Amino acid sequence: xxxxxxxxxxxxxxxxxxxxxxxxxxxxxxxxxxxxxxxxxxxxxxxxxxxxxxxxxxxxxxxxxxxxxxxxxxxxxxxxxxxxxxxxxxxxxxxxxxxxxxxxxxxxxxxxxxxxxxxxxxxxxxxxxxxxxxxxxxxxxxxxxxxxxxxxxxxxxxxxxxxxxxxxxxxxxxxxxxxxxxxxxxxxxxxxxxxxxxxxxxxxxxxxxxxxxxxxxxxxxxxxxxxxxxxxxxxxxxxxxxxxxxxxxxxxxx
Amino acid sequence: xxxxxxxxxxxxxxxxxxxxxxxxxxxxxxxxxxxxxxxxxxxxxxxxxxxxxxxxxxxxxxxxxxxxxxxxxxxxxxxxxxxxxxxxxxxxxxxxxxxxxxxxxxxxxxxxxxxxxxxxxxxxxxxxxxxxxxxxxxxxxxxxxxxxxxxxxxxxxxxxxxxxxxxxxxxxxxxxxxxxxxxxxxxxxxxxxxxxxxxxxxxxxxxxxxxxxxxxxxxxxxxxxxxxxxxxxxxxxxxxxxxxxxxxxxxxxxxxxxxxxxxxxxxxxxxxxxxxxxxxxxxxxxxxxxxxxxxxxxxxxxxxxxxxxxxxxxxxxxxxxxxxxxxxxxxxxxxxxxxxxxxxxxxxxxxxxxxxxxxxxxxxxxxxxxxxxxxxxxxxxxxxxxxxxxxxxxxxxxxxxxxxxxxxxxxxxxxxxxxxxxxxxxxxxxxxxxxxxxxxxxxxxxxxxxxxxxxxxxxxxxxxxxxxxxxxxxxxxxxxxxxxxxxxxxxxxxxxxxxxxxxxxxxxxxxxxxxxxxxxxxxxxxxxxxxxxxxxxxxxxxxxxxxxxxxxxxxxxxxxxxxxxxxxxx
Numbered sequence: 001x002x003x004x005x006x007x008x009x010x011x012x013x014x015x016x017x018x019x020x021x022x023x024x025x026x027x028x029x030x031x032x033x034x035x036x037x038x039x040x041x042x043x044x045x046x047x048x049x050x051x052x053x054x055x056x057x058x059x060x061x062x063x064x065x066x067x068x069x070x071x072x073x074x075x076x077x078x079x080x081x082x083x084x085x086x087x088x089x090x091x092x093x094x095x096x097x098x099x100x101x102x103x104x105x106x107x108x109x110x111x112x113x114x115x116x117x118x119x120x121x122x123x124x125x126x127x128x129x130x131x132x133x134x135x136x137x138x139x140x141x142x143x144x145x146x147x148x149x150x151x152x153x154x155x156x157x158x159x160x161x162x163x164x165x166x167x168x169x170x171x172x173x174x175x176x177x178x179x180x181x182x183x184x185x186x187x188x189x190x191x192x193x194x195x196x197x198x199x200x201x202x203x204x205x206x207x208x209x210x211x212x213x214x215x216x217x218x219x220x221x222x223x224x225x226x227x228x229x230x231x232x233x234x235x236x237x238x239x240x241x242x243x244x245x246x247x248x249x250x251x252x253x254x
Numbered sequence: 255x256x257x258x259x260x261x262x263x264x265x266x267x268x269x270x271x272x273x274x275x276x277x278x279x280x281x282x283x284x285x286x287x288x289x290x291x292x293x294x295x296x297x298x299x300x301x302x303x304x305x306x307x308x309x310x311x312x313x314x315x316x317x318x319x320x321x322x323x324x325x326x327x328x329x330x331x332x333x334x335x336x337x338x339x340x341x342x343x344x345x346x347x348x349x350x351x352x353x354x355x356x357x358x359x360x361x362x363x364x365x366x367x368x369x370x371x372x373x374x375x376x377x378x379x380x381x382x383x384x385x386x387x388x389x390x391x392x393x394x395x396x397x398x399x400x401x402x403x404x405x406x407x408x409x410x411x412x413x414x415x416x417x418x419x420x421x422x423x424x425x426x427x428x429x430x431x432x433x434x435x436x437x438x439x440x441x442x443x444x445x446x447x448x449x450x451x452x453x454x455x456x457x458x459x460x461x462x463x464x465x466x467x468x469x470x471x472x473x474x475x476x477x478x479x480x481x482x483x484x485x486x487x488x489x490x491x492x493x494x495x496x497x498x499x500x501x502x503x504x505x506x507x508x509x510x511x512x513x514x515x516x517x518x519x520x521x522x523x524x525x526x527x528x529x530x531x532x533x534x535x536x537x538x539x540x541x542x543x544x545x546x547x548x549x550x551x552x553x554x555x556x557x558x559x560x561x562x563x564x565x566x567x568x569x570x571x572x573x574x575x576x577x578x579x580x581x582x583x584x585x586x587x588x589x590x591x592x593x594x595x596x597x598x599x600x601x602x603x604x605x606x607x608x609x610x611x612x613x614x615x616x617x618x619x620x621x622x623x624x625x626x627x628x629x630x631x632x633x634x635x636x637x638x639x640x641x642x643x644x645x646x647x648x649x650x651x652x653x654x655x656x657x658x659x660x661x662x663x664x665x666x667x668x669x670x671x672x673x674x675x676x677x678x679x680x681x682x683x684x685x686x687x688x689x690x691x692x693x694x695x696x697x698x699x700x701x702x703x704x705x706x707x708x709x710x711x712x713x714x715x716x717x718x719x720x721x722x723x724x725x726x727x728x729x730x731x732x733x734x735x736x737x738x739x740x741x742x743x744x745x746x747x748x749x750x751x752x753x754x755x756x757x758x759x760x761x762x763x764x765x766x767x768x769x770x771x772x773x774x775x776x777x778x779x780x781x782x783x784x785x786x787x788x789x790x791x792x793x794x795x796x797x798x799x800x801x802x803x804x805x806x807x808x809x810x811x812x813x814x815x816x817x818x819x820x821x822x823x824x
Contacts, residue, residue, distance in 0.1 A: 050677055
């Protein structure tokens with residue numbers, strides 16, 4: 001469903017933010033993208049959704065090349081950025097209506113779909129207020145709702161739990177699981193490794209632009225079993241602080 | 255272990271207010287700050303010199319005309335013993351500039367700056383925060399005043415040939431923004447104190463700007479209106495040294511004091527004038543900041559939106575329905591988005607409104623200054639050829655004002671940090687910029703309607719010429735807006751903390767206006783050539799229309815290709 005092949009991105013000044021990245025997200029899968037600050041997670045996500053252009057390589061969404069068929073590719077994904085900057089003077093309803101217009105959501109579906117999501121995230125009473133009056137968590141919620149109105153095949157989330165209250169965070173995780181059970185995919189980045197450990201079917205660990213490991217959490221734990229019972233957090237720290245041999249690192253990629 | 259900290263040199267400690275002021279100046283007026291304002295990005299600091307060099311060159315013709323005009327005025331008034339009236343005119347034009355250009359900027363600076371909440375949490379006194387913002391706005395207004403009023407002071411000084419003129423003249427010039435800024439701060443603070451919790455607070459802001467501007471216009475008119483004295487008294491005033499000065503400022507004696515300070519008959523009068531206007535100007539500013547600081551911070555509290563809306567939504571939700579806006583299609587949705595983002599931001603709306611009012615105000619001034627009789631006399635002698643030339647000039651004026659209205663030249667910049675939405679949505683960049691272009695043209699059409707109505711009233715244009723003016727005006731709106739949009743697309747200013755920075759603080763608007771004027775100049779030269787060749791005016795209209803349409807088509811195609819490239823790069 002999402003295929004990233006040989007993607008690299010270098011910023012001005014020669015900083016290689018993403019270095020020859022290869023990974024795939026399969027249908028029905030929740031993929032957690034983990035890495036320290038500045039590892040290249042957000043850069044990768046921005047390349048997937050079209051905010052940045054890769055210097056090398058290709059990104060395909062449902063077989064559609066993002067650079068060659070950007071419009072069709074974008075229609076298949078829903079994106080939630082970290083700290084979503086939205087139009088302050090537009091109401092939540094107007095924002096959702098705008099997204100429905102550009103994504104071509106059938107009119108007869110809009111109201112019921114919106115009600116379902118607004119009630120889930122307890123945003124119904126605020127929907128006619130300008131987004132500028134929302135708290136940070138409410139902005140995040142309206143951004144999440146906006147990304148789901150058109151029922152995207154693949155859901156791209158950049159640090160989605162930040163700013164959400166516990167209930168909304170729980171509901172979001174439930175929605176992610178239900179989305180994949182219906183055949184969709186979720187690709188999300190997070191710093192909260194406990195969430196990744198419980199939720200993700202597979203995780204990828206990126207560090208200094210390079211993908212160091214891709215595997216299921218269980219498999220990673222199994223590969224480190226001889227060193228004792230390790231949590232994902234401990235494995236993550238071992239991998240990113242270069243404390244494991246390269247052969248062992250290679251076995252982590254599947 | 256060395257971590258480099260011992261080798262890091264910190265600047266010398268300063269008092270909080272000095273440190274804050276220095277920070278504000280650095281953010282706004284350092285080289286990297288200027289580069290950010292222009293849209294070059296803070297890393298291209300050296301380009302700022304080239305940029306401003308080119309801008310200065312572009313302003314040379316305008317300044318040349320202004321210096322000539324002020325020189326002629328100074329020479330005339332000095333020769334009839336009324337040098338002080340030049341000072342009055344300079345101060346009036348400077349103050350009108352401050353209100354016209356500065357009121358919305360000041361409002362945005364005081365209430366939309368995103369660093370205000372951060373500053374409020376620091377141990378800095380409220381008046382210090384407010385004063386630092388006001389001083390930055392003051393400095394910005396001063397730059398505009400120097401351009402508009404400076405030539406009057408310089409040319410007057412050269413004609414007076416007095417060594418003691420220059421120091422008070424510089425002080426006089428520097429203090430021009432004081433009272434308009436003080437009035438603006440007072441109005442804004444009171445307004446925010448009493449409307450902060452209103453859901454219509456943004457509309458109140460816009461309304462207040464309009465009211466203040468109208469007040470200043472009428473006030474200035476009442477202070478300098480000489481027709482109230484009748485011809486005999488007017489001649490008497492002309493016979494007295496600086497007689498006109500003694501007649502102005504009936505409601506605003508500061509005008510008189512300023513004029514005395516520079517051109518008073520005796521040293522005593524000059525010193526008195528200087529002390530009075532300096533005291534009033536500085537005192538007004540200080541007092542306003544001191545008294546309004548509390549209202550200012552109370553007004554900063556964002557209010558909750560009215561309960562009524564929540565009750566309405568609850569009722570809808572209980573019925574299991576949500577009244578959904580009608581579908582608009584992609585282009586309609588984009589057009590509506592442009593409209594909402596402009597009119598719901600009071601800063602943008604006020605700027606747009608002031609730009610719309612520019613032409614009507616010019617006509618009103620001319621009328622109020624006795625030009626109404628002039629127009630009546632003109633209509634009596636006007637020939638069809640003069641009307642045709644006037645029509646073509648009006649088209650050029652419309653084009654010039656279109657380039658100046660800052661709608662298309664900030665269409666991308668105003669998106670700011672929300673630009674990611676435009677990049678992520680499944681709509682091609684070409685369609686998105688065409689929606690922006692269409693909206694800009696629609697705005698220009700509003701200006702065109704005002705122009706056409708004014709032309710009909712003042713020149714009594716016939717239906718045929720009215721239609722030609724409308725058609726050519728509409729046509730010229732497209733390439734002019736396309737040029738401005740092209741520039742903004744190429745050098746957008748997306749990193750701003752205050753919406754004002756996207757519009758009025760965006761130097762790109764000046765550059766794009768210059769490019770649009772270049773286009774207008776080229777078209778005007780072609781038309782002038784056709785007139786010189788004796789081509790019939792009907793053919794000139796057809797040829798101009800065809801040229802405008804062709805250039806519009808070419809520029810829109812260019813816009814399309816630039817959009818595709820730039821949206822990927824931004």
